Amino acid sequence: MLEICDLHKSFGKVVALDGVDLKVSKGETVVIMGPSGCGKSTLIRCINRLTEPDSGKILLCGQDVMQLEGKELQQLRRNVGFVFQQFNLIGRLTVLENVIFHLVLDGMDRAEAREKGLSVLAKVGLETAEGRRPHELSGGQQQRVGIARALVTNPEIMLWDEPTASLDPILVGEVLEVMEELVRSTATTMVIVTHEVSFARKVAERIVFMDKGRVVEEGEPREVFEHPRSEIGKLYRKLLSH
Amino acid sequence: MLVFFRDGFYKDLILLLVITVVIGAVFAQGIAWAIDAYFGDTLDGMIGEYGEYDVILHIREEAKEAALRELERIGNESFPGYKLNQTLTIAGQANFFFGLPEVYRNKEVLESITSYFGAVPGINGYTLMVEPSVLIRGVHPAVREGLTEQIQDLSGVRFVVKDGVNLVVVLTSDDLISQATHQIEEILENYQIVELRFPMGFEVDTQEVGEQALAVLRSQGWAQDAFYQNVTSAQYGEDLDAFLKTLVEMRDFLGSYASQVRIVPKSGVQLGVGELVVLEEDLVIEVTGVYGELVEGMIVEGAPTQSTDKIVLKGYRYLGEGERGEFVGDVEIENERYRLAYAVDESLRLLAELEELSVQASTAVDNADAVLTTFQEALMQLEVLQVQMRQLNEGITGGDSKSSGEEFLVTLLLNGLFQTLAQGVIHTGEESLDSLQHLDIEEMRKSLTGISQQISNVQEIDVAAIMEQIGFVRDTLPNLNDAEIGQSIRLINTYLGGQVIPGERVQLLVQGSKLDEKAVEVLFQEELQNPYLHTYSTSVGMVTPDARGEVFRILKEVRSIVAGLLSIIFTVIVLVLDHATIFSTLKYIQRSARTGPKTWLNRLNPLYLFGGMLGSVILTSVYYLSRSRIPYLNWSSVLFIGFVLGVMIVTWAERFSPVDSMELMAGQCLGLSNVQIMREVVVPPSRPGLLNLLNRFKQQF
C-alpha cells in the first residue's frame, strides 16, 4: 500500500528527514511516535506531497508519488484522507460546506454531495451542526468536522497528524472515540501520528518510533512498549508505566 | 513557481490586469478631468470659451451703452453671426469681447480692427485674443516682413497678423502651440540685433557709423556665414528715446524751479556728492555737486520760507532722523521759482496800472485840446484888440481925422481913457502878444492828436487777456515744494542711471551665427575710436504665450500631474489589495517547493522580477491611458517606479495580505486544483479589491 524508501528532507540547515524507510500494508493501522521536532509531520506530509521531499522514493497504491504532477497529484490527494493537528477548516464555510466543497468542485452534484456529507457528519456525531461555522464549534467538534471531511471521499488511506494535540484534554476523548470507531469499522489503511500512548497501544497494529529524522524502532505495540530497544522506546515505556 | 497558475488562474489574472488598467485609467483621467472642468469653467465664465472671442475692445465706462449699440450695428453690418459679450469693467474701462464668425477670422480683418471699430464711442484701444495663437512681442521692423513669411510657411500656421510692433501667429489647433512656439523661437534665434550706443552728447552720424561698424565686422571676418545689415534709425525704440529725452527735459525743468542751494563749506570740511546736510529749519540738503570750493545741493526734505531774497542758514552734517553733527558751513538758498512768481505778480500789477494810466492820459489829452482852443480864441481877440488899440493910438496922436465933432468928442474921451491904458499896458503887452503869436498852436495840436492816438492804441490792447494769460503762466509754475522736486529728480536720476540715455544709437542686424556682444564692444571701441560706446545684444522679437493659452497649458499640466499621481496611488492600492494576496500565496508555494542547491541564481527570486514587471505594466498602462504627465518623469522612470512598487509589494506581501496557510494546505490536501484553491480558498477571504470582486463571479462556495 505505502512504501517509503530513504526519504530526505531539509529546511535550510535543519534536517527534518534523514533517510526514512517505512512500509505500510493495505488495511494496516500504523502509529508513528517520537519526540517533538523529530520529523513526524514532515514525513506524513511528504506522503501526499504537501511537503516536497528532497530525495527518496514514495510508492502509494502502486504509484510513484514523486513523479506525479498536476491532475494526477490532485487525484492521488483525493484518495488520501488527511487530518490536521490544527483542523485546517475553511473558516468562511459552514460545517457541511467544509465537508463537501471539494466534492462539488470535483464535479459532484450538490444534492448528492450534501447527502454524503450529512451521512459522514452523522458518523462523527455532528449531524445537527451542518449550518454552523467552524469558529462557533469547540475544538473537538472542529476536529470531528476535519475527520468527516477526510472521510467523505472514502479514501484508501488516512493520514493523521496529531489530531488531538491541540485539543483541550477534556475534548481529546471524543475525538479518540471517533478514531477508534473508525479504525474498528473500516478497512481503511491508517497512518496515525500521535502522542496518545494508551490510544496507540489500543488501536495500533504496529508502532514506529522516530528520532532525529530517522525511524529508530518499529514493531507490535506490546513488543515495543515492553521491550523497547531504542532510547525513545524506553522513554515511552517509562511514560506508560507511570 | 508561476506554474502554479498554469491550470487556469492565469486567465483570472489577465482579466484582472486588463480591468485594473482600464479602471485605473478611467479613475485617474476622471478625477483629473473633473479638476480640469472645474477650473476651465471658472475661466470660461470670465473670458469666454477657448477661441470664442477674437478681440477685446476697451471702452470708457461712461460710453458703454452707446458703444454697445454701435458694436451691435457694426456686427450686424460687417460680421453677421458675430458674438459680443461685455465682461469686466476695470478702472473705468469696460471690456467688450467680440467674436468674429469663422469666415471673417482672417489676416485682413484682424489687421484692420481700427478701421472697423475706430469710431465706436469711447473706444480706448483693443487687444487681439485670437486663439489658438502665439504672440511675438516687439518685432524689429527690419525683420518683420521676413519673419512673417517664414512663420507663415510653418505647418499648422493659419496666418500671421501684424498688431503694432507685435506679430500674432494664429494656429490651426491649440495642440500645436508648443510646437509652433518652439519653431518660431528657432527662427528668431537666427537673428540678433547688435546695438551700438553712444552716450548723450556724442553727436555722430548714425548711418555712417553703422556702415563703418559693418565694415569693421567684415574686415575682421567674424562669423563668415553670418549675414549683416545696417538697420540703424529704424523706428524701433523711438518711443523709448522720446520718453528718456522727455525725462531728461523734465528733470532739468524741475531742477530749474528747485531752490538753488549753495554750501560754503567751513574750511577743513570735506563734502562729497550724495552726503546730506541738515539745516536750521529742519531742511535736509543732498549734495549734488562739488566744484572745488563751490558745493551745490538740492533740498530733499522740508520747505524753506518763501522768499525772493537769498536765505542763508547754518548747515550741519546729517546723522539720521533729528540728529545733527558738526557745523559744515553756511548754506545759501535762492529760489528762482519764487522770484518768477514775484515777477509775474508784479507784471500783473503793472498791467493793471497801465490800463488806468491810459484812461487818465486820454482824459488829459482831451483837456489839453480844449485849453488850446480857448487859448487860440483868446489870442485872436487879443489881436483884434491890438489893432483897435493901434488905430486908437494913431487917432489920438495923428489928428488928421476928418470926423465929425461928435465923433471926435467920443474919440477924445476914449483917448483919455486909453491913453493911460496904452501907456501902461499896451506898451508892455505889445511884446507879449508878439511872442504869443509866435507860438505854433497848430503844431501843438498835431502832437496832441498823436498822443491821443497812441493812448487810444494802448486802450485798444486787451489788457484783460494779457493778464489772464500771465495769471495762467503763474498757475502753471510747478506746484511742488522743494522736497518734492528733490525726490522727483532723485527718482528720475535713478531711472536714468540704469539707462545709457540713447543719445545716438546704431543697430546692426545679424543673421546666422551670433556675435558675442562683449567681444565686439572691445573691437568697436578700438576701431571706431570711441571708448564710450557700448554694445548690447537684443533679439528681434520675444515669443510670449498668450495669457489664456498659458493658463490652459498650466491647467493641462496640472491635470496631467494629478492624473500621474493618481496613477501611482491607484497602482499602489491595486497592488496592495489584489496582488499582495497573489504574491503571498506564491511565496507560500515557493517555500513548500522542493529546495534545490542554493546557487547564486536561485537567490535571485523570480517572484520579485515578476512582481516588478507586474507593477511596471500596471503603472505604465494606467499612466499612459490616463494621459498622465509628471514633469521630469520619462517613460523609463515610470517603468522603474512601477517596478519598485511591484518589488515592494512582493517583499511585504504577507503584511499587506496574509494567506491562511492552514486553509491553503487543506485545499491542496483535498486535491483541489490551483485555480480552485485560488478561487475558493485564497481569494474569498482576501482584502476587498478588484480581484475579490471579480472572483465572486467564479466562486462556487
Ligand SMILES: Nc1ncnc2c1ncn2[C@@H]1O[C@H](COP(=O)(O)OP(=O)(O)OP(=O)(O)O)[C@@H](O)[C@H]1O
Ligand atoms: N516549513 C518548515 N520550515 C522550516 N523548518 C521546518 C518546517 N517544517 C518543519 N520544520 C522543521 O523540521 C523539523 C521537523 O519538524 P516536524 O514538524 O516534522 O516535527 P514533528 O515531529 O512533527 O514535531 P511535533 O511533534 O512538534 O509536531 C523541525 O525541526 C522543524 O522545526
Ligand SMILES: [Mg+2]
Ligand atoms: Mg508535528
